[in-house]
Amino acid sequence: MLVLRVPVPDRRHWAGLAVVGGGVVAGFPLLTTLALQTSTTSHAAVVVGLLPLTTAAFSAVRTGARPSRTFWTAAVAGAGVVIAFTLQESGGALSVGDLYLFGALLVCAAGYTEGGRLARAMPGWQVIGWALILCLPIALAGAAAALSFEPVRLSVHGVVGLVWVAAGSTFFGLYVWYRGMAEIGVARASQLQLAQPLLTLLWSVLLLGESLSPAAPVAAVAVLVCIAVTQRARG
Incomplete structure (x- = not known):
């Protein structure tokens, strides 16, 4: 940002950038990481499969659009599938990890919606760039606090994962996402994320050696079908 002498955004954009930073940069990564302490990646993938629907709903509220009855029927059906899956996986009660995941859905959907709106006024890479800068004090304080409790144990896997999350997922991925x-x-x-739950399930098996419960892929496909119906109704 300094090298390219990017101008500071107008004052009217800072509230939206704060929502992007709080939802996408800080809230979603933190809440999903806390959830994965007690949930498997495959379980989290199905719950996060509601993110496209949640983002579309936030967008509808933000723009004043009025979805059809078919849209809301499919939306409720998709939510029912996810709730049934989480209850079945947790033995009949929601776990703390599930609460973290549902919170992550809400804050991320808000961040996506505001980021998409701001990307019409400035380049997508500047949207995520300013959001990252806005969250830098929080990130530095959090890192300092964490390092005081737990020493750093460098490994190839850990360094590669950290670099990918920082440069690939948090910056470049969101740059092209907001531009789109x-x-x-x-x-x-938001519907381009329909493939995310199934791809996450696949990567959790290939990279992490996790095993899938029979309900996980069934729930993922059911969620995708429900979201697809909502988009067809909206169209």
Whole structure:
């Protein structure tokens, strides 16, 4: 940002950037990490499969759109599938990890919606860049506090994972994501994430050696079908 002498955003954009930073930079990564302390990646993937629907709902509220009855029927059905899955996996009661995941859905959807809106006024890489800068004091304080409780144990796997999360997922991935949202709209772009739960389930098996419960892929597919119906109704 300094090298390219990027101008400071207008005052009217800072509230939206704060929502992006709080939802996407800080809230979603923190809440999902806390959830994964007690939940498997495959379990989290199905719950996070509601993110496209949640983002579309936030977008509808933000823009004043009125989805059809078919849309809301499918939305409720998708939510029912996710709730049934989480209850079945946790033995009949919601776990703390599930509460973290549902909180992550809400804050991330808000961050996506505001980021897509801001990407119409400034380049997508500047949206996420300013959000990262806004969260830098919190990140530094959190890192300092964490390092005082737990020493650093460097490993190839850990360093590669950290670099990917920082440069790939948190910056470049969100840069192209917000640019896409600006091009085709928040609701439509959010549906590109329909493949995320199934891909996450696949990567959790290949990279982490996790085993899938029979209900996980069934629930993932059911959620995708429900979200697809909502988008067809909206169209």
